[in-house]
Amino acid sequence: MTEQTATQARPTSSLAETARRYALFVLLALMLVGFWIAQPAFINSANLFSILQAVSVVAILGVGVSITMSAGGFDLSVGSVAASSVMAASYLMVVLQMNAIETMLLVLAMGALIGLANGLLIVRVGVPDLLATLATMFLLAGLQLIPTGGRSITAGMMLPDGTTALGAYDPAFLILGRARLFNTIPYPVIVMALVAVIAWFLMERTRWGRVFYAIGGNETAAHLAGAPTKAYRLWAYILSGTLASLGGLIVASRVGRGDVSAGNSLLLDAVAASLIGFAVLDKRRPHVLGTVLGAIFVGVLLNGLTMLNAPYYTQDFVKGVVLVGALALTFGLGKRKR
Amino acid sequence: MSLASPSPAKIAVSVSGIEKAFGPTRALAGADLVVEAGEIVALMGANGAGKSTLVKILSGSISADAGTITLGGKTVSFASPSEAQAAGIATVHQATDQAGAAGLTVAENLTLNELCGTGNFFVSGRSIRKRAQEIAAAIDLDLPLDRDFIDLRPAERQLIAIARAVAAKASVLILDEPTSSLSSTEAERLFAVLRRLKASGIAILYISHRTGDLAAIADRAVVLRGGRVVASFARPIDFSAAVAAMIGRTLDASAHDGKPSSAPILASVKRAVLVPGARPFDLDLRSGEVVAITGTLGSGKSRLLRALFGLETLVEGGFTIDGKPWLSTGPSYSIVRGVFMVAEDRWASSLLPPEIPGATIAGTIALPHLPRWFPSGILNTTRERLAATQAISRLGIKARGPDDTLDQLSGGNQQKVVLARWQAAPCRLLLLDEPFQGVDVGARADLIAAIRGSQSGSATLIATSDTEEALEVADRILVMRDHSLYEADGSHGSLAAAIGSVEAAETGNVTS
Numbered sequence: 001m002t003e004q005t006a007t008q009a010r011p012t013s014s015l016a017e018t019a020r021r022y023a024l025f026v027l028l029a030l031m032l033v034g035f036w037i038a039q040p041a042f043i044n045s046a047n048l049f050s051i052l053q054a055v056s057v058v059a060i061l062g063v064g065v066s067i068t069m070s071a072g073g074f075d076l077s078v079g080s081v082a083a084s085s086v087m088a089a090s091y092l093m094v095v096l097q098m099n100a101i102e103t104m105l106l107v108l109a110m111g112a113l114i115g116l117a118n119g120l121l122i123v124r125v126g127v128p129d130l131l132a133t134l135a136t137m138f139l140l141a142g143l144q145l146i147p148t149g150g151r152s153i154t155a156g157m158m159l160p161d162g163t164t165a166l167g168a169y170d171p172a173f174l175i176l177g178r179a180r181l182f183n184t185i186p187y188p189v190i191v192m193a194l195v196a197v198i199a200w201f202l203m204e205r206t207r208w209g210r211v212f213y214a215i216g217g218n219e220t221a222a223h224l225a226g227a228p229t230k231a232y233r234l235w236a237y238i239l240s241g242t243l244a245s246l247g248g249l250i251v252a253s254r255v256g257r258g259d260v261s262a263g264n265s266l267l268l269d270a271v272a273a274s275l276i277g278f279a280v281l282d283k284r285r286p287h288v289l290g291t292v293l294g295a296i297f298v299g300v301l302l303n304g305l306t307m308l309n310a311p312y313y314t315q316d317f318v319k320g321v322v323l324v325g326a327l328a329l330t331f332g333l334g335k336r337k338r
Numbered sequence: 339m340s341l342a343s344p345s346p347a348k349i350a351v352s353v354s355g356i357e358k359a360f361g362p363t364r365a366l367a368g369a370d371l372v373v374e375a376g377e378i379v380a381l382m383g384a385n386g387a388g389k390s391t392l393v394k395i396l397s398g399s400i401s402a403d404a405g406t407i408t409l410g411g412k413t414v415s416f417a418s419p420s421e422a423q424a425a426g427i428a429t430v431h432q433a434t435d436q437a438g439a440a441g442l443t444v445a446e447n448l449t450l451n452e453l454c455g456t457g458n459f460f461v462s463g464r465s466i467r468k469r470a471q472e473i474a475a476a477i478d479l480d481l482p483l484d485r486d487f488i489d490l491r492p493a494e495r496q497l498i499a500i501a502r503a504v505a506a507k508a509s510v511l512i513l514d515e516p517t518s519s520l521s522s523t524e525a526e527r528l529f530a531v532l533r534r535l536k537a538s539g540i541a542i543l544y545i546s547h548r549t550g551d552l553a554a555i556a557d558r559a560v561v562l563r564g565g566r567v568v569a570s571f572a573r574p575i576d577f578s579a580a581v582a583a584m585i586g587r588t589l590d591a592s593a594h595d596g597k598p599s600s601a602p603i604l605a606s607v608k609r610a611v612l613v614p615g616a617r618p619f620d621l622d623l624r625s626g627e628v629v630a631i632t633g634t635l636g637s638g639k640s641r642l643l644r645a646l647f648g649l650e651t652l653v654e655g656g657f658t659i660d661g662k663p664w665l666s667t668g669p670s671y672s673i674v675r676g677v678f679m680v681a682e683d684r685w686a687s688s689l690l691p692p693e694i695p696g697a698t699i700a701g702t703i704a705l706p707h708l709p710r711w712f713p714s715g716i717l718n719t720t721r722e723r724l725a726a727t728q729a730i731s732r733l734g735i736k737a738r739g740p741d742d743t744l745d746q747l748s749g750g751n752q753q754k755v756v757l758a759r760w761q762a763a764p765c766r767l768l769l770l771d772e773p774f775q776g777v778d779v780g781a782r783a784d785l786i787a788a789i790r791g792s793q794s795g796s797a798t799l800i801a802t803s804d805t806e807e808a809l810e811v812a813d814r815i816l817v818m819r820d821h822s823l824y825e826a827d828g829s830h831g832s833l834a835a836a837i838g839s840v841e842a843a844e845t846g847n848v849t850s
Contacts, residue, residue, distance in 0.1 A: 206715045207708035210696045214705060217694035224679065224687055225706035226670035284693040 021282040023329060028297055035304035042307055049186055055299035056188035057082070057247040059292045061266055062273035063199045064240030066286035068129070069274060070203065071236040072216035073122065076133040078244040079267025080140035081114050085248025087144040089173070090153035090258025097167035104173070107245050114140070115241020119234035137267070145260060153258030169256050177253030188250045192292070195243065200288040212236060213285070265316075272319055273298065276326040284330055298322055349408070350375040350541030351396070351427070351510045356405035357565075358391050365391040367565035368405070373510065373541040378532060380552040380575075381545045383562035384584050384806060389545050392562070393514055396543070397429035398422030410509060428503030429512040430496055437499035438487045445470035445483035447498055451506055473505040477531050493524035500531060504540070511535065512543045529555050553577065581806075599813065601625040604797045605646075605664070605767050610655035612638045612645070616821035618655055623767070623797040628790060630800045630808035633818035639801035640682065641821065643769040646799070647679040648672050659766060673706050676766035676796075680756055680773060688756045692743040699747075700726035700740040703759045710763065729758035733788050750781020757785060761792050768798045774807050786811045 035042040061078045068075040085107045092103045114136065121132040149160040155168035180186050203209035214222040215229050223229045251262050276297060277283075277290025301322065302315055310318075352372040358365045366388045373379045383389045394400045396407065398416030406413050409425055416422040422429075430437065438447035446453065448470040453461065470483055479501050481494055490498070496516055503511055516528060532542060532555060546552060552559055553575065561569040561583040569583035607621040616638070623629055631639045644650045646657060648666025657664040659677070666672040672679070681687035690697040696705060704711060704722040711721055726740030733754040737747055744752050753773060760768060770789070774782050789798055789811060801818075802808050808815045817824045 204695065205717055207712045207717055208715060210701070210705070210708060210717065213694045214690055214696055217690035217697065218686075220686060221688050221690060222705070224669050224681055226673040226709075227705075228670060285695075 017282065020279075020329065023282075024276070024280050024293060024297060024326070028293070028300065031297075031300055031304060035300075035307065039304070039307045042304060045184065047303070047307075049180075049184065049189060051299045051303045052189045052192070052296070053186040054303070055295040056186075056192035057250050058266065058269040058273055058299075059192050059295035060195050060243050060247045060250070061270035062277070062291040062295055063195055063288055064243035065270050066274040066277060066288060066291045067199065067203065067212065067243075068236045068240045069286035070209075070216045071212045071233050072219055073129040073233060073236060074133065075115075075118065075237060075240040075244075076130060076267065076271075077114065077118060077136040077140065078240060078247075078270055079263050079265075080137040080144075081111055081241055081244035082248035082251060082266050083263030084114075084140045084144040085111060085245040086252040086255075086262040087148070087153065087258045087260070089249055089252040090169075091147055093169050093173065094153050094155055094157065094165045094167045094258070095147075095159065098170075100170040100173035103170070104249055107249055108242055111241040111243070111245025111248070112238050113241070114245075115238040116234065118241065119237035122237070123230045123233050148258070150260065152260050174253050174256055177250055177255075188254070191246070191250065195246070196288055196292045203288055208232075216285075269295070269298070269319070272323045275323060278330040279326040282330075294326070348374040348376075350377075350410065351543075352408045353392070353396070354406055354408075356392065356395060356407075357403045358388075358395065358400070359403055364565050366395075366402070366405075369562065369566050371543075371560060371567060373543055375509070375541050376536055376539045378536055378542040378544055378555055378557050380556035380559040381543055381562065382552070382559055382580055382584050387562040387584070388565040389562055390514065391565075393429065393512055393543075393545060396422065396427055396510075396512060398427075423506060423508075426507065426509040427512065428506060428508035428510070430499040430503065430514065430516060432515040437495040438502075440486070440488040442487055443483060444481050444485050444487065444490070444498065447487050448473045448483075448501055448505070451502060473501050476504050477501050477534065479531075491524075493528065496528065497531065500535075504535065508540065510541045510543065512545070514545045516544070516546070525551065584806075599624040599627050601627065603661075605657065605659045607642070607646075607657055608655055610642070610645075610657075611653040612641050612821040614653050616653075619823040621816070621823060623799060625795055625797060627814065628798045628800065628812050629814045629816065630802055630812035631816050631818050631823065632802055632805050632808045634803060637818045638821035639803075639818045640771050642818070642823075643679060643771050643799065643801055644681075646672075646767070646769055647677060676764055677769070678706075678760040678763075678765055678767070679769040680760060680771060682772035682775060682801075684752055684756050684775070688759070689744050689752065692745045697743045697745075698726075698741045699730065699735070699737060699744065699755050702744055702755050703729060703762050706759065707763050725762050726758075729755070729762065733758055734784050748778070748781070749776040750778050750785070753777050753785060754781065754788070757788055761788070765792075765796045768796060770798065770800045772802055773800060774802065774804065782807070782810075 032043070041047065061082060064078055065075055088110055089103050089107050092098045092106060093100075098106070118133055118136050121127050121136070122129050125132075127135075148157075151157065153165075155165065157165050159165055176187050176191075181190060203212065211222060211227045211232055214225070214227065215232055219229055247266070248263065252258070255262065273295035274286050274291045276294030277287060277292075278285060280287070280290035280293050283290060298319055301318060305314070305318060306312070350373050352370075354370045356366050356369045369388065369392055371379075371381075371392070381389055381392070391400070395402045398419040398421050401415065401417070407415065409427065414425055416425065416427075419429075439450065442450070445467050449466050452469065453466075467483055473479075474481065474483070477497070477500060479497055481490070481497070487495070487498070500511070500513075513532075529551075532544075536542060544552070544556060556575060557573055559571045559575045559577075559580050560567055561571075561580055563584060569580065571580055601624040603622045604625045604627075605623045607619070609618045609620065611618050621629075631642070633639050641650060645652050646664075646666070648668045648671055659675075664677075666675075666677065669679075689702060695701065700719070700722040703726050708717075712718060723740040729735065730737060730740065735747070735751050735754045735758070737751065744755060747755065753775075757770075757773070768789075773785060773789070777785065789800075800808070800811060802811075805815075
């Protein structure tokens, strides 16, 4: 009987279906045109690239979140991992006097290790995903303050033992966050694009991505079909942790110091981007393209509103409205007739 | 066979000319049925004959397309289950976890109707217990009133549902496959309660295809086939005629000759003990053989299959495959070596929700074979769609194409896809747990043909609680009872006799 209703309902629902598929693209285009008309400076390439630069960290973290979500998990620790990475990168260069390459590799390894710890806590110890990563989030938020006694890290700072830090940010490190390719495209945007393309390929075009989604859809079925579900879930958290520390590296190289308040809103923004992504192409599931588009969508909206002199304190409200709308679009209006 | 027409005064419920279609499938095509007060009528029928549709109409879950229901002399129609309940038709469903609310005690569950509906706003533990005792006494129910519903056995849950029905002053009680999960002593207890209710004038419609149960309790048997009543038998019920009417042909046990196979032994079970204290048993599976294990729910059929697949371990004993010891460490180990299992309940065990990539027919078939089909890791959708297209035509799967998601298919077609998944790679041993669950008769025939048609060099072991299914599909049938295997009388004289011998083994009279 389901076959029957599906075939009968198709012609009538196809228009609504198309509308839902492209709803976010259309809204994004409308927004761009609207802001352009209201404020012609909005559309120049410098501003558009600054929007992309602003959302790059959120998008990279969001990709990590959506990989864990696709495997049936949820990584709440990405914001803390990114913040810890900012502190760790600063500490490695300013206090331990390491160079840019060493710093980046060590920080990425730290992110992967935190992801592994999350994964082991979930897969081996059996703590539910949300609780395990929530605990890690608190743990890291506190841990990152301990080496410097709760102070931000800058060149020449006083260390807890009374000596002065001798190192400084490696100028090569700052290229990542501050330089532009051909003097137009900021490097964070290029990193975001690379992460997005690689992650998209992994999740949509390889058998590994297929298994990630299968585990999220029905872990028992994936297990009975021979998939090593625990290893996959572990890898999802390792990828998410590594991507979060990559995001942290970009933040560190942009601000050029270890700021204790860095990455405060990153978690919620990244999760929101992933959830808004559910509505993109009417997929009703976490996916990489949707997450990146979700991040850009929010970035464009906030940038445009700021240009129209909307006060900064309305930003969270605006993000909330977009998120509610996108989720309603995904789950409510789009309910499939059964 | 001729039946004195019941006097109108005694008729508790009657249905006439009931029709119901689901899309192109006519589930009921003019069914007529009468149940008198104080009578137990057995409703028999193969899977897909329309039994559950008729029950759903009587209990108000769905409405009929045509026909009338008369209850106590008045024509009625129900828009919802609660309306049917209010009118006096109580239904005890097969799924006993819905018979009450977990987290509440037996006493609270017994008085649930009053707590939720018409009773006082204020309740005290004492008033609930007092009322619960009255309700329990009405059917001689002897359960600790403080026990949590979740700790009850299925049989006890059923009795609670029956007690609630009686307390709600039901005039008609419908029992849907009540003994499918009960042991024989529990079934006896249920029968005693039913006889008592019968004596008090309640009309009982008893759905089952277990002839043993029906012989013990039914006054009359009505057989449904193809959505209409094809036969009615008064006591003493001629069960071989009833079974023949149910299946629609006097089958001398399907196409399989029942001759013992002389092919080489492919897999064997040696001195296996499934749970501590169970009797050890042996089993040999020969190449090309289809062997079915029947037995009640919880008798250990699934456990044996799961142990072979590497999901559980035996207490004692072991397996061999191709003469070598077989001890699987889990699904991936088994699958690589050609031992496949289809677990019961396909939505829980095999299928993905429709929004997930890979929830299509092609993706469902490919899932366990991804590492072998795509060693580089990069998917080639042409490859998996080709396998799906072949499966669709070979098994006669009704779908628009390989990209249809599974929720768009009927139960039978879903099961065909699941079977096709495991026939898409070379197989040594195929384990099927309840492969015909929720599958209509037509699709079952296709599935059986597919299972029997792919038997070169592999063996198939099927667990099913339905004896007829076992007889239709298998070369050899064994009965699992209390976690041990017993031989049923292997000679396929006639289907009815074979069913009788299997069910005799099930109820414990192995001497016959």
